Amino acid sequence: MPNSNAKLRRSPRGGQEAGRRELVSRSLQSAEHCLEDQDYGTAYAHYLLVLNLAPELKTSVKETFQFTLFKWAEELDSLARIQDLFNCYEQALELYPNDEVICNSMGEHLFRMGFRDEAAGYFHKAVKLNPDFADAKENFYRVANWLVERWHFIMLNDAKRNLTYLKAIENAVCSGCKSVLDIGTGTGILSMFAKKAGASSVYACELSKTMYELACDVVAANNMEREIKLLHLKSLDIEIPKHIPERVSLVVTETVDAGLFGEGIVESLIHAWEHLLLQPKAKNQDGSTEDCGRVIPSSATIFGMAVECKEIRRHHRVETQEVAGVLLPNSVQFFSPTYAFAGSEETVEPYTTEKLSRIPGGYKPLTEPFQVMTVDFNNLQELKSLAGRKPWKLSQPVTEGGTLDAVVVWFVLQLDDEHALSTSPSEETCWEQAVYPVQGLSDFSVKAGDTVMMEVCCQDCYLKIQKISFSTSECGMDCSDGDDTLSLGNEAELCNALASLQTTSKQDGEGQVCVLESTEIALLNNAPYHRCFKAAMGKVLSSLNPSKDLQSMDVDGHGSGVNLQEDQNKSSVDVVPDPLYILDVSEGFSILPIIAGKLGPVKAYSSVEKEQHQAVLNIISEANHFPKETLEFWLSHLEDENVVLQRPKSDKLWSIIILDVIETSGLIQQEVMEKAAISRCLLHSGGKIFPQYVLVYGMLVESQSLLLESAVQGTEPTLGFNIAPFINQFKVPVRVYLDLSTLPCVPLSKPAELLRLDLMNPLLNSSSREVKVQICKSGQVTAIPFWYHLHLDEEHSLNTSDEFSHWKQAAVVLDEPIQVQIGDELVLEVQHHKSNISITVKQ
Secondary structure, eight states, X not given: OHHHHHHHHHHHHXXXXXXXXXXXXXXXXXXXXXHHTTOHHHHHHHHHHHHHHOGGGHHHHHHHHHHHHHHHHHHHHHTTOXXXXXXXXXXXXXXXXXXHHHHHHHHHHHHHTTOHHHHHHHHHHHHHHOTTOHHHHHHHHHHHHHHSOTHHHHHHTOHHHHHHHHHHHHHHHXXXXXXXXXXXXXXXXXXXXXXXXXXXXXXXXOOOHHHHHHHHHHHHHTTOTTTEEEEOSOGGGOOTTTTSSSOBSEEEEOOOOTTSSTTOHHHHHHHHHHHTBOOBOOTTOOSOOTTSBEEESOEEEEEEEEEEOHHHHHHHSOOOSEETTEEOOTTEEEEOTTOTTSOOTTOOOSOEXXXXXXXXTOOEESSOOEEEEEEETTOHHHHHHHHHOOOEEEEEEOSSOEEOOEEEEEEEEEOSSSOEEEOOTTSOOSOOEEEEEOOSBSOOEEOTTOEEEEEEEEETTEEEEEEEEEEOGGGOOOOOOTTOOSOOOHHHHHHHHHHHHHHOBGGGSSOEEEEOOHHHHHHHTOHHHHHHHHHHXXXXXXXXXXXXXXXXXXXXXXXXXXXXXXXHHHHHHHOOOOOEEEEEOOSSOOOHHXXXXXXXXXXXXXXXXXXXXXXXXXXXXXXXTOOGGGEEEGGGGOSOTTOOOSOSSTTOOEEEEEOOOBOTTSSBOTTHHHHHHHHHTTEEEEEEEESSEXXXXXXXXXXXXXXXXXXXXXXXXXTTOOOHHHHGGGOOSEEEEEOTTTOOOEEOBOOEEXXXXXXXXXXXXXXXXXXXXXXXXXXXXXXXXXXXXXXXXXXXXXXXXXXXXXXXXXXXXXXXXEEEOTTOEEEEEEEEETTEEEEEEEO
């Protein structure tokens, strides 16, 4: 009987097991049928059931489950069912918590939706799970540049800056400031300075999730986690006693940018004085400041200087009226986004930034440095009056003639009475300078004795320098009235008006305003680029339409375009030739389709998206007497804008497809080889992709600057605090947006060809190769800068490192420097994966 009873007790379990197996088997079959029918949602549900019922099948169905998940996620994404999408990934990660592929895919969805902090976490986890997972590494490197901006490394390596802050904080704490709030703590270094100086209570706030978590790790590693309270908050959201128990006696912050106010320091300090700080020390009060509040930095003085700079000019002013035979009509006015009156909704900052000591071609001062304004961070009323202060005028005499290209700005940050930091271009500093390009004048040439005039205000948390113009010395009047913005005398007003007749902006006349990114303006100014494309396109079109003399069809840009139309009208009496189809899928503003339209009977398609840019291209076409049907906008023909590469018509193929291969940052565009593969299928016989192939060049250099800009170099620059291992998790192996012509470095080899990327003939491509490089100078190899030669054909090529290039360059920075002697030979292993180039030295 006991045995019989045991059988009876086991029987239900046996039946349950059989039922489970049956259900799993049926669900697997159903999932496979759903996949065949592309019903990914139902297939996903079946796989979830299978994996919950039969965890032992996780390994065998893993790849199919991943495929199903990714397909279903794409579908949910297209339907904007975002919450369902994330629910699916969370379910998948419960089943496969250590699957790097699912982690990476989750990160990609998060990044596309703007959740960069969260995306970084998944990319980072994927890389930790599989350090050789190329997709995850590339994704992590890209998002790391967003989350931990590169200036963190440069500043932490600036020992002078760190020591100056430390001494100022020590002085404050010794004078009685025992409770400290660090606003925008970053890595937490200023908070740790305060604790080291002897502060009894230290609080720190950081809005960025990534930087907050990094600061927590840093503070813990330095054994201060119990002594520094970190808050994942914006300082404006801190409340007493909810977040900190009482008002503090010292606020330390470095929430300043190149233009001083752009990080919101004024707003945060107004709030701090009103809600978080003790009252300031009275002017006549002596003795301890223990019961008083103060701020480090205590004040700042902003300086400016008018300069001539060819590099700034070519990025902010279109300097030509004709590009490769295409006339740019006066009715079109090009501006960069920094221009106050350009009317661009995308204007974020009224200035750009440059490290003037390293700007290509240098710069020439046109005026003496002048004081723009001062600000006392310990004066609440002064801070509150900044935003409401009306614009005031400044004028400065020209001391040396030249071209008025920009007003550049820097500041001296007074930490306390004894310690200051300067961001002047003449100082050795980790800071860049703010640049206010001069745009919209009819003439930019100034001479000694002229007067540069401008209007200054603080608006929307930014220092704005606008309405920059000049009056000639013949006028004999100084049109500035200092800080008095309301009472310009009649004589001065007349002088201003006369000056405006000579130098006022073109925006007052009729015309089409076109706001371009600075790199797009630099591209328009890149004459060799457009000449090269014109010659290469002409060669292809001539070979495809040999009956036409392309030279006779080339409009000269000065009204003779009528001849082209007449020729086409005459030919239509006999036989109207089929047009040749050209597609330009360059990113941003491009006039290559118009240049192509000058070369014969073509239909040129532009992929320009912005309506303003389309309107300007139409105006340029009309000014060059093009028939309306010559230029069309490709995206308006597409049902699905995500599928840009397709036939021009069901029965037609392309003669030329122009691809954007190189980003202006110096990296290869993402998915360029995939785009090339599709493009090859869309070309008719004799058609070409431009560029046809790309050669990657590089050389070995010794550069301390690249090391300092890429990773924190040990504990010495951070004054003994252990920060480097934590922030260096976010270092990336490739530095971008470099100017090799001014990069402080010593070349240790000659340039060498590293890799070939062939867009027309994929059989010539190799995903990796070894290159032997001869050392021509002894030293330490710290980096390998690289650039590209874009070959439109065998005769026409573009070098992305030449002086006219709108592209910047990039460099691989080695983890450890390699000592070399002249005559040595190093072997480089070069790999290309998607848009990522990795270069390693084989030891």
